[in-house]
Amino acid sequence: MIESQLYDTIIIGGGPAGLTAALHLAFHKRKVLVVDRRTGPLWYTTTPLWNVPGFIGKPGVTIQKTMLKEAQEAGAEVVKDSIVEVSGSEGHFQLTGEKGVYQARTLLLATGVARHHPLVNGDFEPWFKYAAKGNTYYCPDCESPELLGQDVVVIESHNPNGGVSQGSYLAEFASRVRLLLTGPTEFKPEWEAKRKELGFDVIEGQIQDVEGSKGRVHALILNDGTRVEADAYYVSNPKFPRNDLAKQLGAEIGPRDHIVTGPRGQLRKAGGLDTEFIPGVWAAGDVQPQTQQVTIAMGSGNKAAVMIDQHLTHLQLRQLGKTQDVVTAHD
Numbered sequence: 001m002i003e004s005q006l007y008d009t010i011i012i013g014g015g016p017a018g019l020t021a022a023l024h025l026a027f028h029k030r031k032v033l034v035v036d037r038r039t040g041p042l043w044y045t046t047t048p049l050w051n052v053p054g055f056i057g058k059p060g061v062t063i064q065k066t067m068l069k070e071a072q073e074a075g076a077e078v079v080k081d082s083i084v085e086v087s088g089s090e091g092h093f094q095l096t097g098e099k100g101v102y103q104a105r106t107l108l109l110a111t112g113v114a115r116h117h118p119l120v121n122g123d124f125e126p127w128f129k130y131a132a133k134g135n136t137y138y139c140p141d142c143e144s145p146e147l148l149g150q151d152v153v154v155i156e157s158h159n160p161n162g163g164v165s166q167g168s169y170l171a172e173f174a175s176r177v178r179l180l181l182t183g184p185t186e187f188k189p190e191w192e193a194k195r196k197e198l199g200f201d202v203i204e205g206q207i208q209d210v211e212g213s214k215g216r217v218h219a220l221i222l223n224d225g226t227r228v229e230a231d232a233y234y235v236s237n238p239k240f241p242r243n244d245l246a247k248q249l250g251a252e253i254g255p256r257d258h259i260v261t262g263p264r265g266q267l268r269k270a271g272g273l274d275t276e277f278i279p280g281v282w283a284a285g286d287v288q289p290q291t292q293q294v295t296i297a298m299g300s301g302n303k304a305a306v307m308i309d310q311h312l313t314h315l316q317l318r319q320l321g322k323t324q325d326v327v328t329a330h331d
């Protein structure tokens with residue numbers, strides 16, 4: 001197992017949040033390492049994104065690779081590994097991955113959220129051929145206008161009410177929205193009323209097979225043999241913030257499992273006051289309670305990096321006895 005030198009900052013997660021932070025810190029000559037296991041959504045998104053300035057119409061994977069290249073060119077080191085354990089405290093954190101052990105003065109958690117893809121005959125892997133490749137969609141705030149005039153099926157495996165809610169955004173653009181419920185089927189009365197008002201028909205059943213080619217779904221075949229055909233398929237399954245490392249560090253976790261942070265991205269202490277933070281650790285991107293979009297992840301990554309850089313400056317200058325000046329300059 002490889003054991004690393006002491007980095008100024010280790011960023012766990014190399015999506016838009018982590019790589020934006022890495023670029024800023026590397027540009028400011030910090031010794032920074034990104035540890036990423038590469039399961040972020042942009043790695044598998046070959047469809048174009050329309051809301052990332054500078055990248056309009058570019059596939060997600062192009063944005064991901066460009067950001068990675070730019071962070072590396074600025075001097076960030078990047079390693080493909082999965083961190084399973086974190087220990088230590090500010091000044092000397094130790095991260096244990098599947099391949100190596102890494103050490104840093106400060107940490108940034110940019111681990112994103114885990115998404116559940118639809119199960120096909122009980123297995124999520126067959127869906128990877130179609131996930132964000134052709135006519136499958138995941139983000140109403142990003143993609144709804146692409147569904148203009150289209151017949152859309154919303155696939156919902158966990159929460160029928162959530163399916164109605166997500167579908168309501170798509171309905172502004174789509175010509176028709178139907179709900180395919182592969183899990184629970186009972187709506188709360190207010191959501192049932194909303195569903196009826198919006199005219200969403202419900203289909204119930206498990207996906208047994210997918211007919212498709214070149215990343216496009218042509219039809220879903222359900223376990224009772226029903227063929228569900230549509231122009232587009234929207235995946236409305238829940239997302240789970242990857243908060244395991246934050247929990248190990250004793251961080252506050254929010255009601256929807258996001259990492260609770262202060263205004264500058266610092267991790268709040270579990271059970272502590274609003275102003276009590278875990279020294280030396282920040283979080284950015286989808287793992288925070290915020291709208292899940294590329295530019296928001298980038299912005300929060302950049303903000304955290306600025307704070308980390310200022311904090312490192314503060315720590316170094318404190319050793320020289322000049323703390324007061326720096327605090328005044330940066331606060």
Ligand SMILES: Cc1cc2nc3c(=O)[nH]c(=O)nc-3n(C[C@H](O)[C@H](O)[C@H](O)COP(=O)(O)OP(=O)(O)OC[C@H]3O[C@@H](n4cnc5c(N)ncnc54)[C@H](O)[C@@H]3O)c2cc1C
Nearest residue numbers: 013015016017037039040041083112142285286292293294
């Ligand atoms: C199909 C799809 C389409 C989308 N389209 C758009 C769009 O058009 N426009 C838009 O603005 N947004 C879109 N989004 C949302 C956008 O992709 C996310 O908001 C953004 O990627 C979040 O960035 P992030 O850096 O916070 O997390 P992520 O991009 O999820 O990156 C987190 C990274 O951390 C890694 N990681 C997690 N835990 C560990 C660990 N313990 N050790 C090592 N690595 C770890 C993961 O493998 C992953 O690579 C889309 C999302 C999906 C799923």
